[in-house]
Amino acid sequence: MSHQLRRYLSKHYGHVVDRRTALKIPLYLAAGAALTRLPLASAAAPRWSADRANAWYAKQGWLLGANYVTSNAVNQIEMFQAGTYDPHRIAGELSVAKRIGMNTMRVFLHDQLWATDQAGFSSRLSQFVTIAASHNIKPLFVLFDSCWDPRPNAGRQRPPIKGVHNSGWVQGPGAQRLQDPAYTRVLQSYVTGVVGQFANDPRVLGWDVWNEPDNPAKDYSEVESTDKQELVAAFLPHVFQWVRAARPVQPLTSGVWQGHWRDPGGRSEIASVQLEHSDIISFHSYGDPSEFEARIDELTGLGRPIICTEYLARNLGSTVEGILPVAKRRNVGAYNWGFVAGKTQTYLPWDSWQQPYTELPQRWFSDLIHPDGRAHDDDEIRFIQKLAGVARPA
Incomplete structure (x- = not known):
């Protein structure tokens, strides 16, 4: 036990x-x-040493990207399942990312895609990696997520709630399936199958094992959020082991996101697992530049490469112009939340959860471009291009 x-x-x-x-x-x-x-896979590779992690990071160059969901997808399931997967749209949107100067994208996957259509999902994922590589973009794949709706299902996804930020997003696997002993083997198969498919593929940047595992997102089942977190804490070390069992050439991470990870003595069990098992350290910050740099300072002592896998909340002071210069100066990779505006509606602020917006705000909360490729803010895109060292497009 x-x-x-x-x-x-x-x-x-x-x-x-x-x-x-x-x-x-x-x-x-x-x-x-x-x-x-379930065996913890005695043949699993060990955690990377700090030297190996830093040597790997030095070869990547400055990592610059965004959290990417296609503009026609309300969540990660709709992005990749048959019928709504859109490779032509992906190719067009990633071509814009390349012109902006991005070299990576953080991309969420889902266990239901594997459970319901293993062969089709594997084929689509392979095509996605090929499209991304054609634009010199390496995906950082996210395997599980504790945010938003805890009852995900494959098939037709409900439409977004008008005026509400990210209203159709789903957890993976969600508390209900975490309670199902029979589904545990499906989860293990999903992890080892997806990671194994790309374990030796240099076109994939890495594996973000679990997004915000200690996020107390509202649960609609009989399991309280605190109980769900306890169950996630039990699963998380096994998920790291399952990924390592595939012996990937890419590093593992899981981003810490709240202040309780700062003090080793008061750190939550989940945050401790994240930091102790990650090859490279990742974190989320929606604060202003001073708060962003303070978080970097707190993590630097771990002696490993650092990337910020979520930032950009313009209304809260987390802006492209404020965050990216700090990230580049500190050699911290950076992924802003939201690349292309669409069905996720993450251009709307978080407070839309309490009061839906009836009009599009003049200044977006997150996201960078319109679905047709136009910039939300031309000056912002030129700023990114300057930092990335790419020529401005005609």
Whole structure:
């Protein structure tokens, strides 16, 4: 039985139980018990040394990109499933990213894509990597995510809620499937299958194992958010091991995002797992430049390369002009949230969750370009091009 699961059971039941007992208590604990029956893959590669991670990073150049969802997709499932996957749109949008000077994109995947159409998903993902490579863009793939709707399903996705930021996004796998012992093997198959497909492919930059795993996103099942976090804490070390079992040539990471990771003594269990298992360190920051640089200072002592996998909230002081010069000076890779405006509606502020917007704000919250390739702010794009060292397009 995993250390994390023992702690969870002890906390909630007052004693340490064995696997047989765990299977008799609530179903989401049975899912944890299922983890104990899956091997941690003794053949898995070890975590990269700091020297190896820094040597790898030195070869990449300054990493500059965005979190990318096609403009016609409301979430990561719609982006990649049959019927809505759009390679021509992807080629056009990534050609704009190349002209801007970007060399990488952070791209979310989903276990339901694998569970419902393994062969088709693998084929589409291979095509996506080929398209990205044709524009000299390396994807950083995100495998799991604890944000937004906890009940994801493949098939037709519901339309976005008018005037609401990222209203159609879905968690992966979501609390409901984390409770299902039978689905645990699907999750392992998804991780090892997708990572294994590109384990030796230099066109892929790396693996972001789990986005914001300790995010307390509202849950619509009987599992409370605190219980979901405990279950994620039990899963997370196994997911790192599953990725390493494929022995990828790319590094692993999982971005810390809240202040509780700063103090080693007060760090959450999930944040500790993220930092202790990551080859390269990643973080999120939607604060102003001074806060952004303060977070870099706090992570520098770990002795590993650092990338910021989410920034850009113009209304909050997180701007392209403010953040990117700091990132380049500190040799920190940077991915702004949102590349092309579309069905995610992340050009709307977070407060639209409480009060939907009836009009498009003149100054977008996130995102850089319109679906037709026009810039939201021409000066902003020219600023990126200058830092990236690319010629301005005609």
